[in-house]
Amino acid sequence: MATKYVGQRVKRTEDPRLIKGLAHYVDDIRLPDTLHVSFVRSVYAHARINSIDTTEALKAPGVVAVYTGKDIAEKIGPVPCASALPGLKVPDYRVLAQDKVYFVGHPIAAVVATNAYAARDAVDLVMVDYDDLPVVVDVEAAAKGGPVIYENFGDNIAYKLTAGEGDIEAALGSADRVLKQRIVHQRLAPIAMEGRGVLARYFPGEGELTLWSSTQIPHLMRTQVALMIGIGENKLRVITPEVGGGFGSKLNVYAEEALLGWISMQLNKPVKWIETRRENIQATIHGRGQVGYIEIGCKKDGTLTGLRYNVFADLGAYHQLLTPAIPTLTGLMLSGAYKIPAIQINVTACFTNKVATDAYRGAGRPEATYVVERALDLVAAELGIDAAEVRRRNFPAPNEFPFHTATGLDYDSGDYETALNNAQALIGYSKLREEQKKARDEGRLIGIGISTYVEICALGPSQAMPAGGWESATVRIEPTGKVTVLTGASPHGQGQETSFAQIAADELGVDLNDVTVIHGDTGIVQYGIGTFGSRATAVGGTAVLIAIQKLKEKAQKIAAHMLKCEASNLAFEGGRYSVQAAQAAAATGTSEPVVPVGEAPAGALPEPQTEGKSSLTIQDIALAAHLAKELPPDTEPGLSATYFFEPKNFTFPFGTHICAVEIDRDTGDLKFLRYVAVDDCGKVINPMLVDGQLHGGIVQSLGQALFEEVVYDEQGQLVTGTLMDYAVPKASQVPWLELDRTETPSPVNPLGVKGVGEAGTIGATPAIVGAIVDALAPFGVKHLDMPVKPEAIWRIVNA
């Protein structure tokens, strides 16, 4: 395929509407007579509900209805969990609390009123009588015993899992050194800029329900909500208008989504709920939440022999869609970028009285990468080998791919050493180390941190996925020659309207402006899986590519018929089928389109002019296909193709992040001296989008490393309930990010792409924490838990 657009820094076609404020988020969709919902949420982390008195609330001005757990018990099914692990305990979690509440923010009642303010005011009039119950907050305590959240389960352990290959006991036994470390991966709140929001409209005549929801997975949500509220899946339409970020927090089916649909069906009116930021931090899933113990064995030369990771996963009070699956992703990625002959993960996943954890950008892989990279730093420090060198000694060589890990994966392709070398060259590694030495002699604290990460992307083969891992695309060329791409991937900030248009425009040889990418509407788009797990381009983009290839097979037949030649004599180049003669081939690229787009005469569709021509644009063929007057025998009219792409493997992007920091002895504050990232996400469709993904990911990583932490107190009260207390990074706290790339195509898909949406959150935390630990090495520091706050640093420096 000619690459006029692919690989170019094409500006996002989404941006003008976003910049001008012309985009439509759920809250921007205003329907007449819309009722508004506000939720009564639990103020206790664990309590029995004795009674709920809605009398006063129902008398309040504007209030139309108040629904409680009793109203929905027989009407709406439990919130779905898609993970099926052996022996998994699944609580019956309903959209409104039944007799107990399990976390602060647990929805208890829904107040419906004529406007959002009336609904919110009436929430305070709903009187809930609670008896508080003993609370489980700490995940390790939950594993050991103490109060049991679900009496029918007997304990708080949702599941236990052991995985990995190789003889771990022998591997650790044969090591020259075995290093141990406790590692905390604190809970994080995803904080999408746009919170969740749902608008539901039931059409009683048609018996159809439309849900506008800020989600990453419109089709999966449609299936699940249809099952929950008992409406035909073909009577439910889910539309995701503009979505202001998800980061995994909208890769879910939430109580509010089903409940709003059901309420609209009860009241025959549109109903809307827009999440407040406080609800967002309280009742939208959290990420991470692991406490683990590393044991890493190595030889004296730094060669790794084995890694064991015993981890306690804090699932929260119930399962959202993928809650139990996240720690299993951690297990899969424990080999990192290294040859480790034996690996074992032992997961103890526990219920606690907190909101559920689930996929947050990286979803289990940042935890794994952090564990492995911290372990490598421990080895380097123990053996006195440079952190870069110890990594280099354990890399698989490029010719060892596909590389089989002791976690059971086959890495598709990689060249880890080149990425490391390039990053070292970019930052001037050896010079930096000299500067560090000199600075230390002067009493200054400079540290250098390295992370050579690998991630698992393009989720994934359906065998390994809970609800299908393929993705779909339909490509149509309309009679006027405009190209419509329908993708099942449902972007929410990734820029796929641009990148998929780049793929389509190049493959069809048309102008980028002639391509429109449509997504996020189950009434228009064929079934799809959605955008998450850095999969959209690798799986969804490939579906677009192959759908176009299918479409072109048909177009070529029609072209041959119109040009009165054999299809095999036609070549496609520059958007044009031409007779494959040496002369014609030489002429391609200089000829003009036969019917340039936008210049077609008004009124009746023009007849394609084929007389005396030796070539046709694909747009001529589209017109002919729709007029259907001159088609080859047994050819369907129209020009469109649909493809469902099933990937054969995951992809494994990788890279090296190196950062240098200096610590202020007096305040414990941190200054970034340099931040360098060399990432390899396979072939790049749009470098600007890739850079943007890395910028965002690294900043979120920096947030985890330095600032962010969801804190519950010992009573299970959420202490970090607002953005005053939950510290996301500010622009002024972000260093200049120096990005570079290597490009190792993936053999898993014909585009050669791997995925980049989560690379930043996976690669960056170990580099940042590693740099701080390195800076504090003169104080004997080997590890620090995140977020590494200035106070902790100050206490070490000034001890």
Add this chain to the structure above:
Amino acid sequence: MKIEGTHQLQAPRQRVYDCLTDPQVLQRCIPGCERLEKTGENAYSATIRAGVGTIKGVFTGTVKLEDMRPPEHYRIVVEGKGTPGFMKGTGDLDLEAEGEATIIKYTGDLQVGGTIASVGQRMIQGTAKMMASQFFLALEAEAKTAVGEPPPSHGFFRTALRWFSGLLRKLFSPH
């Protein structure tokens, strides 16, 4: 969360203790207390208007006095809930005579939940200290008023004045 502090009141210990156990005095002294009704032996039901920062509301609940050892000690157990959330706390008050004055040492454990916990957490300690200070200043004014005299006023201006004079006393005290 733990709350503790010390207040010196310019009134004799027995008088202070009597005030501390008189529901009418307590109602006047507890900031925002709109109602305090006896429901049993040393047990009351109460309505208090209180808040942290912008999170304000009305709490209704119970107050119990326990472990009473006049004139040196008692424990107060408070439970309340309202629109901003709930609170639950116990406080131990120890009274020591120092000449004509009384020193009150208090240590308490406060549990809050709901909006007030998620929004106001960082300010709760400060607010609790401020309310305690208001309470003891008002209490001192009550204790200094002889039995049978009309009770002192606890309006905003009076409280501010008392706080200021208390501050001056602290600043210029020989200790």
